[in-house]
Amino acid sequence: DQQVKxxxxxxSVQEGRISILNCDYTNSMFDYFLWxxxxxxxxxxxxxxxSSIKDKNEDGRFTVFLNKSAKHLSLxxxxxxxxxxxxYFCAAITSVYNQGGKLIFGQGxxxxxxx
Amino acid sequence: NAGVTQTPKFQVxxxxxxxxxxxxxxMNHNSMYWYRQDPGMGLRLIYYSASEGTTDKGEVPNGYNVxxxxxxxxxxxxxxxxxxxxxxxxxxxxxxxxxxxxxxxxGPGTRLTVL
Numbered sequence: 001d002q003q004v005k006x007x008x009x010x011x012s013v014q015e016g017r018i019s020i021l022n023c024d025y026t027n028s029m030f031d032y033f034l035w036x037x038x039x040x041x042x043x044x045x046x047x048x049x050x051s052s053i054k055d056k057n058e059d060g061r062f063t064v065f066l067n068k069s070a071k072h073l074s075l076x077x078x079x080x081x082x083x084x085x086x087x088y089f090c091a092a093i094t095s096v097y098n099q100g101g102k103l104i105f106g107q108g109x110x111x112x113x114x115x
Numbered sequence: 116n117a118g119v120t121q122t123p124k125f126q127v128x129x130x131x132x133x134x135x136x137x138x139x140x141x142m143n144h145n146s147m148y149w150y151r152q153d154p155g156m157g158l159r160l161i162y163y164s165a166s167e168g169t170t171d172k173g174e175v176p177n178g179y180n181v182x183x184x185x186x187x188x189x190x191x192x193x194x195x196x197x198x199x200x201x202x203x204x205x206x207x208x209x210x211x212x213x214x215x216x217x218x219x220x221x222g223p224g225t226r227l228t229v230l
Contacts, residue, residue, distance in 0.1 A: 102160055102163065102173060105150075
């Protein structure tokens with residue numbers, strides 16, 4: 001049972017355009033969401049997060065939108081740059097004490113930004 | 116400040132052999148985690164340690180054991196390796212788990228092949 005789903009395995013975008021990566025979740029207890037970026041042969045690195053009490057969080061070129069009623073979040077990258085080419089993982093957590101730090105990850109979307 | 120380090124980077128085992136994956140962090144984090152990454156599956160939590168002296172099972176703990184040796188080190192042991200354990204293994208750490216979600220920092224990974 002995949003609680004966090006990224007239905008697009010790959011996405012190709014032209015440099016300078018917007019990249020939109022999508023993520024759906026099924027567990028209504030999730031209250032914190034994160035995006036991680038992963039380059040080949042490296043570990044994932046934290047990119048941006050959003051609490052369920054918000055519907056938008058922005059950090060430079062990266063914006064995450066949360067639609068709780070649809071159980072959907074998206075990551076927007078504007079403008080996209082070749083260095084953004086990586087695998088992006090969506091992750092979710094229920095931040096109650098007895099859940100610990102148990103992130104649930106999606107399958108990942110490989111973004112390719114063409115010059 | 117090296118962050119999260121993992122050894123070895125690569126390992127090939129025969130079915131039935133045992134080995135220990137080592138992980139250390141120098142960020143004075145309380146919580147540590149072991150994940151495995153498989154194609155199309157994202158990252159799945161194997162075990163985690165919310166604090167020194169405690170360990171708990173994650174999503175896919177079967178076939179693994181862990182030891183939180185001290186605050187810095189968290190090892191993952193495969194007692195009798197199986198081909199199904201061929202994967203890339205990531206260690207991560209975070210300031211604390213529980214009452215709120217915080218960012219997890221990942222090591223570079225160990226690529227394990229079981230023949």
